[in-house]
Amino acid sequence: MRIRVGHLYPEYLNIYADRGNIAVLTRRAALRGHELVVSPVGVDDRLEPGAHDLLYIGGGQDREQALIAPDLAEKGDDLRTAQARGVALLAVCGGYQLLGRGYRGRDGSFMPGAGLFAHETAAGDVRMIGDVLLETELEPGGRRTIAGFENHAGRTLLDPSAEPLGRVVHGFGNDGTSGHEGCRLGRAIGTYLHGPLLPRNPWLADWLLAQALAHATGSDPPSLSPLPDELESEAFRVAAARARRRGGRR
Amino acid sequence: MRLELETSAARMLGALSRAAGRGGGTTIPGKLLWKLDPDAIDALAARLSDGAVMVSATNGKTTTTGMLAEILGDRSLAWNRAGANLMSGVASALVAARGAKLGVFEVDEGALPEALDRLRPRAMLLGNLFRDQLDRYGELEIIAERWRSAVAALPPATTLVVNADDPIVADLAAERELVVRFGLDDPRQARAGLQHAADSKYCVRCGAPYTFASAYVGHLGDYHCDACGHRRPVLDVAARRIELRGLLASRFHLVTAVGKADIELAMPGLYNVYNATAAASLALAIGASIEDVRTGLARFGASFGRFERVPVGGRSVVLLLVKNPAGANEVVRTLQTGVPPVLVVALNDAIADGQDVSWIWDVDFEPLLEQVGLVIASGERAAELGLRMLYGGLSEERLEVVPSLEQALDRGLSKVEAGTDLIVLPTYTAMLALRAILAKRGAVRPYWEPQRR
Numbered sequence: 001m002r003i004r005v006g007h008l009y010p011e012y013l014n015i016y017a018d019r020g021n022i023a024v025l026t027r028r029a030a031l032r033g034h035e036l037v038v039s040p041v042g043v044d045d046r047l048e049p050g051a052h053d054l055l056y057i058g059g060g061q062d063r064e065q066a067l068i069a070p071d072l073a074e075k076g077d078d079l080r081t082a083q084a085r086g087v088a089l090l091a092v093c094g095g096y097q098l099l100g101r102g103y104r105g106r107d108g109s110f111m112p113g114a115g116l117f118a119h120e121t122a123a124g125d126v127r128m129i130g131d132v133l134l135e136t137e138l139e140p141g142g143r144r145t146i147a148g149f150e151n152h153a154g155r156t157l158l159d160p161s162a163e164p165l166g167r168v169v170h171g172f173g174n175d176g177t178s179g180h181e182g183c184r185l186g187r188a189i190g191t192y193l194h195g196p197l198l199p200r201n202p203w204l205a206d207w208l209l210a211q212a213l214a215h216a217t218g219s220d221p222p223s224l225s226p227l228p229d230e231l232e233s234e235a236f237r238v239a240a241a242r243a244r245r246r247g248g249r250r
Numbered sequence: 251m252r253l254e255l256e257t258s259a260a261r262m263l264g265a266l267s268r269a270a271g272r273g274g275g276t277t278i279p280g281k282l283l284w285k286l287d288p289d290a291i292d293a294l295a296a297r298l299s300d301g302a303v304m305v306s307a308t309n310g311k312t313t314t315t316g317m318l319a320e321i322l323g324d325r326s327l328a329w330n331r332a333g334a335n336l337m338s339g340v341a342s343a344l345v346a347a348r349g350a351k352l353g354v355f356e357v358d359e360g361a362l363p364e365a366l367d368r369l370r371p372r373a374m375l376l377g378n379l380f381r382d383q384l385d386r387y388g389e390l391e392i393i394a395e396r397w398r399s400a401v402a403a404l405p406p407a408t409t410l411v412v413n414a415d416d417p418i419v420a421d422l423a424a425e426r427e428l429v430v431r432f433g434l435d436d437p438r439q440a441r442a443g444l445q446h447a448a449d450s451k452y453c454v455r456c457g458a459p460y461t462f463a464s465a466y467v468g469h470l471g472d473y474h475c476d477a478c479g480h481r482r483p484v485l486d487v488a489a490r491r492i493e494l495r496g497l498l499a500s501r502f503h504l505v506t507a508v509g510k511a512d513i514e515l516a517m518p519g520l521y522n523v524y525n526a527t528a529a530a531s532l533a534l535a536i537g538a539s540i541e542d543v544r545t546g547l548a549r550f551g552a553s554f555g556r557f558e559r560v561p562v563g564g565r566s567v568v569l570l571l572v573k574n575p576a577g578a579n580e581v582v583r584t585l586q587t588g589v590p591p592v593l594v595v596a597l598n599d600a601i602a603d604g605q606d607v608s609w610i611w612d613v614d615f616e617p618l619l620e621q622v623g624l625v626i627a628s629g630e631r632a633a634e635l636g637l638r639m640l641y642g643g644l645s646e647e648r649l650e651v652v653p654s655l656e657q658a659l660d661r662g663l664s665k666v667e668a669g670t671d672l673i674v675l676p677t678y679t680a681m682l683a684l685r686a687i688l689a690k691r692g693a694v695r696p697y698w699e700p701q702r703r
Contacts, residue, residue, distance in 0.1 A: 017608035067452060199637045199641060231636050235634045235636075239634070
């Protein structure tokens, strides 16, 4: 089966090893007999709802983010339509911020976002940097953990109606105080965690692939054949131990 | 009087720390002085009769400063040679160098504003800005902004030596009078295109993408903006006719306002051509002759641990430090001239390595992975590194994950033939640990012992 991936602004937003996430998705799809076809969606490219089964947007430095933000805000309507039609989505760090309502700078300026996630981000004084461990339950009864690394000055506040991706066990999370990390809206996930995120959390990569396949086939997410994942488990174990030992303190 | 007491106390502590065998005492006395009386650093610097010069950059600080010291040769220098480049390390060098005339300091890019304020250098070299250990330094633009304010506060008599090939760095000098601009001028050495991890791809003036007539190392090269016309400034010092000779050496033709010279370097890689051109530019700016430059660079051996060949048991261990995508990409490019059968890569994640290991995914390891016979992934984050290699296309049977550095070293040595090299790419603390292992076996000298011939 072909899984069509739209990678938003890969030339601008690529700072936290985003291509690692794409490499993991590609290989894990291939090992199950699926082909991931990744196409860039850049400034001035139309984001056509339904044209992709999975959307990916990564993080960039402030300067690069400011360069693409106006274009992304214009893509907001199409993004929301695509999400409502069940596209899978992963947004990391800067991309996660930009998919909210907007970003308020220290000088009070407001940079509008795409308005997909019900959150708003405000610049903070201290960067929240360190290893993170989360607990999450994407499927009822299926409690899992996620290990990653965060590095952000923005504090993201979820609306009361918004669902966080997970609960912070160790680390700062969205804002350093709420205990929330990331945001989840149907098949769309936003998070501050990079590292990159997927190599050491392979179950999450498989969850995203299953959601993308559901979009592609119009049926329920399939269950994917398990992979050995020995090295993945070891990488997770080390990263989780780092979060326990030196994750940011709330 | 107080200054004398403080410096002699600090000196004594340095000797004690060396005697106790704790890391060469390269920063301990400086830390003491720094705590006791930070202003003493200003006073000590002011005593240097020929003043001070400073070197900062993301990549190449230690090597460039070492090259500069070699070019300046017989002058008596206060020089933080062991790469201790925070204020405490600068203080240590000042304390240790009794009667020095000239200060030669490499300075951490984050510590640059404070160092400028205290050392008041007559010349300052700004080499390059790459993304580096984002968990520690923050984003590139934050460092750039600090450098901008620091440069704006410099007295007009300070000479600024800048890398014209780095758009942000070159732009720092745009409004200044006393500037030396250096760069590379040899399109044959350009890469086919910008690499994945290239940083400053967008015009510093208008934000449009740059066009690169030549991209040499990361985003360093001959750039221009089609939208607003901003372009690389004219070079005052240029490296032309560059020849890279694998892991052994390189040579190039140095063209300056005061003459030309054929430069022989016993070091590999285009990044070392940048370092040498930078060191030459700064040396010439403070009065060295072109002949000093030529002979000094020819004499120069690599800085501690950045590139080292250590004979051990009939083989050689070649240590090539990797610490960020741009630097590691250049190491990869150097190795592509003869892909080794066995490669040990060691990834630690202490503060000095960067606690965030995501940067390994921004390194273009792929050209090596197609041809290398065996990769041994080692260090505290060996598993993560192994995943990077596997997902980069390395087949499982050509990967071994050996977290223990000593075991990885021995495993690697057992897999290379007698008389050949074992190539090891360690991060900073992994390099220190590997060096300690080799020193224990009598193969390397501790780094605080002078290595000059």
